Amino acid sequence: MTEKHLPYENDLDAALYRPIYHTGRGYYLSLAVLVAVIVWALYMYVTQLRSGLGVTGMAQPITWGFYIVNFVFFIGISHAGTLISAILRLSKAEWRRPITRMAEVITAIVLAIGGLHPILDLGRPDRMFSLLESGRLQSPLLWDVTSITAYFTASTVYLYIPMIPDIARLRDQGGKLTWMYTFMAWGWTGTEHQKRVLNRAINLLMVMVIPIAVSVHTVISYIFSMTLQPGWHSTIFGPYFVVGAIFSGIAALLIVMIIFRKAFRLEAYLKVIHLQYLSMLLLIMSIVWFYFTFSEYLTGVFGDEPHEMEIIMYKFTGPFAFFFWGMVVCNFVIPMVLLSFKRFKTIAGILIASIAVVIGMWLERLIIVVPSLANPRMHVPMGIYIPSMTEWALFAGGIAVFILGYMVFAKLFPLISIWEIEEGRKEGLKEVEERIHSYLPSTTNPA
Amino acid sequence: MPMLNWPRVARFTVNIILFVMPVFMVSCAFVSDDDVKQPIAYNHRVHIENAGLKCQECHLYVETMASATLPSIEICRTCHETAPLSESQEELALLKYVSEEKEIPWVNIYQVPDHVYFSHRRHVVGGELECSACHGMVSAMTAPVTSAFLEVTMENCMDCHRSKNVSNDCLSCHR
Amino acid sequence: MEIKRRDFIKLVGGTSVSLAVGGCAMDEVLEIPDRLIHRVRTGPGIETWKNTICGLCPGGCGISVRMVDGLPVSIRGNPHYPVNLGGMCSLGLNALHMLYHPDRLKGPMKRTANPGSGRWEPITWDEALKIIAERLTELRGGQKSRQVAVLGYDERGLMEQHIARFMKAYGSPNYFRFSPSQNDMVPHSLLHGHSRIPAYDFLNAKLIVSFGSNFLGEGYSPVYYTKLYSHHRELQTQYIQVESRMSLTAANADKWVPIRPGTYGALALGIAYVLIREELYDARFVGGSTFGFEDWADRSGSRHLGFRSIVLGNYYPEKVSEITGVPTAAILELGRLLGNTPKSLVLGDGGAVDNTNGTFAQMAVQSLNALLGNYEAEGGVFFTDQAPVRPLPDVEVDAVAAAGSRSEPLTSSRDVPFPLSDFSIESFAKNILADSPYPLSVLFLYHGNPLFQTLNHLDFAGALKKIPLVVSFDSIINETSEYAHLILPEHTFLESWGEISDVPTVGFSHFGIQQPVVEPLHDTRGTGDVFTELARRVGGTVKSAAAFTDYREEVRYAAEGLFRSGQGAVVAKGQKQPWIEFLQRRGWQTGRYATFDEFWEQLLLNGGWWNPARKKKNLDELFTTPSGKFEFFSQRLNSEFNRLLLKLDETGSSRNLESVLSRLNISARGDNAMMPHHEAVPYEGDRPMYLVTFQVMPNRDGAGAALPLMQELFGYSVHSPWESWAEIHPETAAAAGVSNDDWVWVESSIGNVRVKAKITPGIMPDVVAIPFGMGHTSYGRYARGHGVNPNTIMRNLHDLVSGKPALEATKVRISRTS
């Protein structure tokens, strides 16, 4: 692209602007692939609309399959962003600055995808507005609708508000899409008043977003735990799901960070230290996740209730053994090995561990949903669930939409918050110093 | 730097509400389903007032079955056998049907969907409802029925049930 | 522009466009003529019920057809009909699907290409009948009337008489019915003298031991037996089922005794050993009313061993245990239980008789009833009266007909394999193929599906190809009618007149009237009327077989006998509660009708007539054997062997009984051959598993396969819809490395079939069971191409005496398909 020089090139953070104005061939190539996948998925969905859910691999008694698995999985991933960024912001972790936006974007996109999954799963999507018209608030499914909507609203706002100063910067570049940036910048000029309002809004939102985020995954677990089905009817499910969600979220965040670090050459911003800090969190969540999993299965095994045991054995040694033990390896063994030893804790190691965790968490969702349905209390003939092409297509489509969304976002907005980095340089250092001083014993007045 | 033009946003929104919605609603109204044409311009008033017929004499099963039924030509034949009783062109058309032994293709206006059990017997005999409650003043109608007096909708059913303190349980009508 | 508001909203709404909203209207999917659709659409929905008899199996249940505005919409049991009292089986409930079947022929058809090509062209009734009548007249003119044959299936009563009358007037001895149940009476006739199938007093028996008789699922009338069974708890009846596979009956029995296939007779004799040795038998009955129990001497003075000596000498429990696989202790226990329980009853059927030694096994089982003195005893065995229908008038027989009828039937041959069989499709096919003793020119196929149901399809298919004119009456083209030249489709039983009376084993005489509940949907005719019409067209004395204007008149004529007899009553309301007492007391009931017209009207209204009253017979009038007693030593069989001896003599064989027996493949020698004994089945040694087949309720004899719902319910007990399966014992499966729902090959010396394995503990470890009824290659869109027909891998063996197909005489090997 031969274009006029834009002011950003003189900026200290020119590397963050560059991806917005420069697009390589690889980008268009991957765009084409993704669009192809999405078109394929759409075609499959239209077939499903025309002939009903029969095109899936679901049958009695396994009446929930990939769609619900992916729903829980995607919503889980969505915890990557907002929750982590809010917690980091709240705890004033200074290393958060290059991470928060990347995390929040994941949330917004993945939540939109995940939130659509129950609609894919509806037998009569034409009647989905009945949920609003004659919805029963007693149903956990409606709690879900409510809390996902709330979370989606909160997290998009939470993504958007801290973006305003950056958008204003883009507007001021005068490059492409100035009209859009003008509209979105909302007249940001960086006055003191505006800064104060912005900060207050961010502070308010991050406090609000945390309980909403926690509620979302708790409520999703309620879909399962509110039924009487063995394997689901468990009080631990709420926190277990939340932990799993954060766990998979961090892993997804790490993957995205490592990929964009490479693709957009952001090594200067996303340093190894950031990845290592985050991977430490991943390791902690892995342990917490293991603790929850262990408690969940130990109570089941120790109680030895026949229906419960049927499902546990179905997972331990039955048809789902491969998935179950695969999950344990992916979620616990691999991260423990790769992240506990400094030798493996390279970027490659972290990437492998993160990918393992994402796969492992998807497997976890699978082995939560399917085995309980495959072994109902009543001994109707056991079903085998083999997902059909449609379901795979829609899974692939969901992932493609996510990647596409992320790529488009990265072309429109800086992935790393420029003003926050700047703020870090200008005020952060000072503030941290002051903060550390305030932690230390006072030297002037020992009384 | 320009601030967002709030008045413009407001205008845009109001336009959507004021323009697009009415267009939708008006077009819904224009595309009406009142374009039914009955095969014969049947005159209820003549039959009720002049000939002194009662509803159930033609709608045979009003008091005994779920469906009241539209009369078959066998019923018409009892009066309109051979010679016309009036100068009406419509009667000639009817006599043609009768002589050809062809059923008159009446368009059924009051159609209850198949997932609803509606029993005339229950409403007329058990509920002691007048026909006019749902079908209007049929005895005054000179033109054939082309649109429903009381549209067959669940709201209409439920309103009446509510006012008469009759069960609105789904299973009392849905099957 | 004709846009309805709803469409518009739908268009704008968008989302629902691609989805089919709401169910379709009824008339969109019914295979019914327009005139009926009009009725349904505009009618007031007036509900009427019409009583008739189910025609889908020989059980003869009374059904009430529910009609809305004259169109049949559902079926339930006739609550007053004594056979089923409102109960129904799944097959009968589904009969309407047969009526509305999309593959029903809409009119007569003529085949235009090779058999199996499926190329047919419609032909009018007149043309079709003309072709047949001309051929019949021509044959008769050439004194070849015997070259016409009718192959029926299991029709009884009036229809059998009707066809027989036609054949008699026409002049042919070749009217056969190939249903295996036709052979059932053979062992009974050997023991009792008359060929009536006994009935059992289930309600009064305290212990019922059934040898392979799956009366709840497969017998003549499963619904009748289910009604009886349902009282077992309050009546405290104990059921013991001896069977290789845990059938529906075994599953409901108090005890299941697994037994090796083909050894039922041995077990029965082992039990007889216990009864005799421990003196638990009814000495009064055995002493007074049996022949051949003790050693005896014939007229020439030579000594014969009696039943007692033979049993005591040969069937001691250890040996029987070795043969049957039933533990010695169990044999002793069974014997003692039977001997010590008053009113204990034994019956045999199914696996016990579906083998090469079936006749002898059934004789052995019935011998137990004799030992227990069960004949005419409470909770025992009895023979029901026949419904007093009026016999049809005799037909005129001219010289041609007389000569034709006298000639040898096509089923017999010089080396007749089955001495006491009315009919064997084996020899029938061979005779046709060999034109011996004379060629067959016209074959009528009435009901049944021999190419699917018998064991030797290939021969018979060849025979069918050879016959110049094959006429079938099937309403859906099946494997056999693919070979027909003409098909004259019959009404379904819901459109036609008929009767089903005196169903074997039902404990009272009854007469069920079959009447049309709906006018024929298609251009079909009742077969009775077709034969009448043919008789008219052939003319001459044959016309005397067309004495009635139509088949309805014939039914009415027969029913007049019921009225005249003054016995019994038209079934009526209010029988349900006291029904059991009726049966127990054998009460008496009379009707209230002054004239036959009134009686007839009542009969049509209520669906049937029955006579629960039955005079108890004296033991000496019970048996019509040469000795007038129950014969442990069957003199009839003896004379039959002697007749064969003479016959063999003509062909120059050596003159002794042994040659006859070896010719018949009977291994027993001497008196043994005429007595109940265990005849080893000639199993092949090189395959480890016995193949057993069974029928399932939704299919019965293969006819249910035409119905989609019955196909779906086919494997309801093992959750195997639309699919055949093989039941395998867990141990066997483990040894073969087979797990549930694996596909396995079941391979015999004849061929192999691929089926799904269903692992069930309810089967002997060395037995594999496959249900019969699937594996059609024709018979409509729902039947074709689902499951397998186990008959195709069975050896072509039959009962040595009665010619009944030996369904459990094949050994197989199973292996997993890779």
Place this chain on the structure above:
Amino acid sequence: MAKWAMAIDLDRCTGCGACMAACKMENNVPIVEPDEALQGRVMHWMDMITEYGGDYPGIEIKRMPKPCFHCDNPPCTRVCPVGATYRNEEGLVAQVYHRCIGCRYCMVACPFTAKVFNWKDPAWIEGASTCFNPDVSRRMVGVVEKCTFCSHRLMKVKETADEEDRPINDGEYVPACAEICPADAIYFGDIEDKGSSVYKMSGDYRASRVMEDLGVEPKVYYLVKRTR
């Protein structure tokens, strides 16, 4: 208010499957395509559960017809997001096909797997060679359906009884399965009516309900000899 309940005497029941066929015919339950059926999408409102017990040769096969239990405390109605399934005053657990959005949550929540789903358009299988019961509506693709205790029969019976100004007699309203059972093993009626056969049967010493410990209060009682 009546409370409809069922009692099934397993000592009478032979497991012949007539109730399954009667139910399918009565309620226009779709017959699915063969390959669908093999996949596990067979639709039986009345199902048959087979269980094996005992050691060879003392094998016991327990066959158990299983309709919807119409629980008094139904777990399925609680989770429905749109109120398409609910328990009415007479204890019938209803399924309103035209409101159902097909989320299948109720199927998942039912401990007895009593519900079935229209995976495909119930345009019956090829040729659609059947007649429909005009008393029962046909369902559409994508909705859940289940045993209704033949509530369409109740509508008609009520109409007659109301007109004659009398309560519904015992045995006047029975579902198709109970009517047809050749073993007379299914009792049906108003369990609040002390004179009804189902009341007597539910109090029999042999009577029990499936998984009573779940507390969902099924209204189908099974009668079976305790010592068998």
